[in-house]
Amino acid sequence: MAEVEETLKRIQTHKGVIGTIVVNAEGIPIRTTLDNSTTVQYAGLLHQLTMKARSTVRDIDPQNDLTFLRIRSKKHEIMVAPDKEYMLIVIQNPSE
């Protein structure tokens, strides 16, 4: 438990990381370092996208599964790591 907390803390304090969100299986954010509206927006949209991505991967080969998803945009990079029960979203600015 403490290890996970430490890991999350390290991620949050890593260079360039803007925010982290932990989302549960239903798309409800549990933990966040951003403000509420942004969190809700990110969580909702990325949850859908992750489900779609996972569905795509598994449709092609059911034995396969999605490990992580990166979306690089002009301003920053959004990284999503889905799991069976939780999903971790990190927004980082890599060029910083």
Place this chain on the structure above:
Amino acid sequence: MPVTHKTLVKSKQGSNAQSQQKPLAAKTAKVVSKKKDEDDGTEIGEGGDEWMHGKTLIKPPDQLDLTEAELKEEFTRILTANNPHAPQNIVRYSFKERSYKPISSVDQLAVHFFLEGNLLHRDSDEARRQKAKQGLPDEKATVVTETEDEKLETPGGGEDGAHSVDSKTGKKEQKLTNQFNFSERASQTLNNPLRERGCQTEPPPRASFSATANQWEIYDVYLEEMQKQEKNKEKAKAVPKKEDDKGKKKLTLVETQSDDLTKVAKVAKIIERMVNQNTFDDIAQDFRYFEDASDEFREQEGTLLPLWKFQYDQAKRLSVTALCWNQSYKDLFAVGLGSYDFTKQGRGMLVFYSLKNSTYPEYNYPTTSGILCLDIHPDRPYLVAVGFYDGCVAVYNLKEERPEPVYKSSSKSGKHTDPVWQVRWQKDDMDNHQNFFSVSSDGRVVSWTLVKSELVFTDIIKLSLVGAVSEGPEGVPPPTMACGTSFDFHKQINYLFLVGTEEGKIHKCSKAYSSQFLETYDAHNMAVDAVKWNQFHPKVFISCSSDWTVKIWDHTIRTPVFIFDLNAAVGDVAWSPYSSTVFAAVTADGKVHVFDLGINKYEAICQQPVVAKKKTKLTHIEFNPVYPIIIVGDDRGYVTSLKLSPNLRSKPKEKKGQELPRGPEVEIAKMEKLLSLLREPENSKGRTESWCQTDYGPQALDFRR
């Protein structure tokens, strides 16, 4: 309803008529004989007399003309009682005889007239009944009129209905209401009061459910089913383990209830690595793809490209004392941290890093004493053997969560009395127990076996001093034990190993002999820091020492084949896994020297300082078994990874038209070629000679014989 009698005009009357008609017929026959009408006799018979008398004879025009004799002929006419219209030959089917049978007697009855009358004979039953009915009211009429008042006063409900009817009829003077004596009888029952009863239940809870049926969802369900079935099978087999299962079930229940973050651990790890990859993106790209193009212009020299730098906050004041790559997971390596300084002994640390995450270790175990050496089991990558400064050895199991070692030697179980300088895993022994060897300054080479839950030690060899030793003052017997500082086992020949000592000697030993050395080499002036067998060539080994030299040996020859002077104390030397002629050494001045004997026998093809501060000493170096990188540890606790440029990894050029043979044989052949070059002048000159580099520094050749 009274039955009415039907009267029929029977044929009996007809028979009367018949008898009457006979005499008439006789009469008319006579009359007719005059006339000779052939019309129906009956019709003419009745009105014939009157007709004949009234009129004169008129002959119709078509009357038959008959002779007198014929006219006088008498025809007899018989009147019978037969019905002329009745059928004469009725046939009926007889089932008994299965044929049609004529019926003999046919009904001759003919009904001419039918009238229903309403007269009754006074003696008939019906008349009597009617009389009786009329008679009773007649008789009672007198009685009733007397008691009329009483009866009127007591009319009951429907029960008295009959009587009231009777009394009424009595009033009306026996008048029948209808000819059938129809009386209506009605009664009404109690109508039960109606009550409505209703009840309402709560509607079942409803929830809307939506899902998609994808191929993978179906697959998941099937997998779950299979797992369930397997579990059931297991449960069916292992019945006495029910209690354990229950315990486990409880545990799992507790975990799922709390919404804790332990499940995020795996995901968090992935994210951390991704984040790190982003931050160190250029390094990752370099690691994978960068090849120094300028190497083409440099002829033989190569460079080392610095990649990641690994450091751990809590290990800042410790120096890297051991490095080891994991054989199964090529990006994982272990770092042992401790201190070489005699005065500054304290705690130590065992840290594991992965190339995927350079900011934080994967595993770390703090220890009470400084670590001096470690080795990862080649077959079981989760077992790590560690040797400490205080003489203990321990084995850690990475799979387990606890921070203590699984096994640890103690003073009872034969731990060393001096720091343990080297540990090495061996192949599993006959009983499939893992075992490893350790060498220490107390002069013992000990084999430790992991038996169940403890370490069992066996002294393999005790290093005794060889050669003349000055006696201590006042005849104190000289110490008889040498201090082992490093050892290495032969790659192919299992029982053969080398031990380097603090006195500068290298002993070639066998596991079988516990007191005798097979061979002794006078290697160095100072302690032998590292001795390593060549990865390919079975005869060659290398040694380095703080006397600034690196020496390459052929174990059959007592003098070194190559000597290199590196201008500073050499901390460690390592052979490369991809070539038999390439090795690297690190020195106390912060430089890494890479040699390729196939290219240049005298000089390093790369000499590069890798640490920023010049005072840091490099303590250890290791080649990655797969990737072209090396890790270098220094005495400040940092581990730097460097990529070897192509020149350092050169393979022999293929001749045109020839396929390049790969494999260890090539490497062995390479080395052999080198050695043979050296041996030739030996034979020709008749004395041993070795190549050496004598450019800088003090000569280290005093011990040559």
